[in-house]
Amino acid sequence: MQDFQQDKDTAAREIKRMIFDVQSFISAVFKFKEPLGPGTNSELKLRIVEVKGGEAWQFTRASESENLQRGEAMKKLSEIIHGVPLSEAHVMTADRDLHCRVTKKGRVLLSRSKSNLNRDPVASRAHNREKDYPLTRFDSAKLLVVIGLADTQGDVKPTMRAKYRQVNEFLRIIDATLDDLKLEAIKPIELFDVGCGKSYLSFSAKAYLEATRGVEIKLTGIGRSEKIIQSCRRMTGSFGWDDSVAKFIASDIAAFKPAAEPDIVMSLHACDTATDEAMAFGVEHSARAILCAPCCQHELQSQLGTTGRNRAVLRNGILRERLADILTDAFRAQILRVMGYRAYVVEFIEPEATARNIMIRAVRASRAGSETAIAEYLDLRDEWVCTPYLANRLSGICPELI
Numbered sequence: 001m002q003d004f005q006q007d008k009d010t011a012a013r014e015i016k017r018m019i020f021d022v023q024s025f026i027s028a029v030f031k032f033k034e035p036l037g038p039g040t041n042s043e044l045k046l047r048i049v050e051v052k053g054g055e056a057w058q059f060t061r062a063s064e065s066e067n068l069q070r071g072e073a074m075k076k077l078s079e080i081i082h083g084v085p086l087s088e089a090h091v092m093t094a095d096r097d098l099h100c101r102v103t104k105k106g107r108v109l110l111s112r113s114k115s116n117l118n119r120d121p122v123a124s125r126a127h128n129r130e131k132d133y134p135l136t137r138f139d140s141a142k143l144l145v146v147i148g149l150a151d152t153q154g155d156v157k158p159t160m161r162a163k164y165r166q167v168n169e170f171l172r173i174i175d176a177t178l179d180d181l182k183l184e185a186i187k188p189i190e191l192f193d194v195g196c197g198k199s200y201l202s203f204s205a206k207a208y209l210e211a212t213r214g215v216e217i218k219l220t221g222i223g224r225s226e227k228i229i230q231s232c233r234r235m236t237g238s239f240g241w242d243d244s245v246a247k248f249i250a251s252d253i254a255a256f257k258p259a260a261e262p263d264i265v266m267s268l269h270a271c272d273t274a275t276d277e278a279m280a281f282g283v284e285h286s287a288r289a290i291l292c293a294p295c296c297q298h299e300l301q302s303q304l305g306t307t308g309r310n311r312a313v314l315r316n317g318i319l320r321e322r323l324a325d326i327l328t329d330a331f332r333a334q335i336l337r338v339m340g341y342r343a344y345v346v347e348f349i350e351p352e353a354t355a356r357n358i359m360i361r362a363v364r365a366s367r368a369g370s371e372t373a374i375a376e377y378l379d380l381r382d383e384w385v386c387t388p389y390l391a392n393r394l395s396g397i398c399p400e401l402i
């Protein structure tokens with residue numbers, strides 16, 4: 001019988017390299033030819049989870065899971081894959097897959113494929129979290145009382161629990177997004193919350209990132225309700241923050257001219273095309289990251305009409321509405337790719353909490369958008385015979401969009 005040990009060692013090295021690349025690893029499944037121990041089966045699942053103080057590799061066998069730090073995880077994985085005969089493995093990273101199969105004769109067959117799915121390792125990791133809320137990682141008592149999530153005793157108000165969870169999920173995403181940016185080059189960080197409302201999220205982001213990362217966040221909030229902006233200004237006063245570190249401006253997003261260039265533009269649940277205005281604002285000012293959770297969307301629906309090849313879907317009001325939501329977000333993410341961003345569409349909070357749980361997370365890439373991104377955008381546009389608001393909005397700087 002031929003000795004395939006060398007092939008096995010090469011495959012094991014490649015598998016380990018993919019699994020311990022913290023920036024891109026998503027998950028892995030191993031099937032072995034024997035059970036992994038008494039009372040367990042022959043399957044092992046691995047993924048990265050967020051735990052206090054960073055990431056851990058979670059090993060799941062049958063219904064038992066254990067989280068291990070990098071060094072221990074490497075040791076354990078080596079013990080398992082060198083100790084029990086492997087049957088197959090599938091490793092997924094952000095941009096590629098590796099399939100490994102070991103034949104009965106011990107031959108190692110490897111197949112590698114590039115993933116054309118936009119998998120966001122940051123979001124999948126945030127979903128795999130332990131119940132450790134970012135708002136508990138620092139002294140957030142004053143923040144929670146001032147922004148109205150907690151009562152004067154410091155307890156989260158029952159009516160604000162959903163918002164409390166939403167803020168925590170958002171903090172995980174902005175925290176991980178900061179890892180994607182070259183932090184040292186952009187200190188202090190200019191954070192713009194456009195369509196800020198009561199600014200629960202951006203006040204929390206400033207307090208959390210400053211407390212846990214030692215960075216300085218300069219916050220600018222923009223909203224069109226003068227009354228709400230006044231209440232945000234009162235809150236900045238309660239924190240003892242002056243205009244140089246947190247300012248709030250009553251303005252329509254489209255009319256707003258920033259005094260400083262934004263590093264991060266965030267906009268959560270700003271109505272209809274206000275999300276497009278927020279994205280256009282980010283792109284036009286070369287923001288390094290854009291985080292938008294869209295709200296209600298009406299603009300594209302009217303363009304879709306009720307006739308044509310897809311009339312069986314479009315004639316049904318509910319389906320047309322949902323389809324328009326999906327297409328609007330698909331267009332937005334694709335336009336951001338055309339504009340040179342790495343854009344991901346993720347669920348940032350569980351769907352039970354709110355139906356508006358989609359977030360478009362975009363990080364400016366080092367290269368301009370590719371011809372493929374433009375071609376994919378044009379295919380989508382031509383398929384649905386419509387021109388999204390954001391395309392019109394950005395056509396001045398990117399005429400290919402219309």
Ligand SMILES: C[S@@+](CC[C@H](N)C(=O)[O-])C[C@H]1O[C@@H](n2cnc3c(N)ncnc32)[C@H](O)[C@@H]1O
Pocket residue numbers: 194195196197198199200201222223224225228251252253254267268269270271274277
């Ligand atoms: C649903 S609230 C969300 C507030 C906040 N972002 C949050 O998630 O808690 C939407 C806010 O966006 C503001 N808004 C909507 N369209 C806007 C526009 N075009 N310009 C400025 N503010 C806008 C509204 O006044 C409102 O306060």
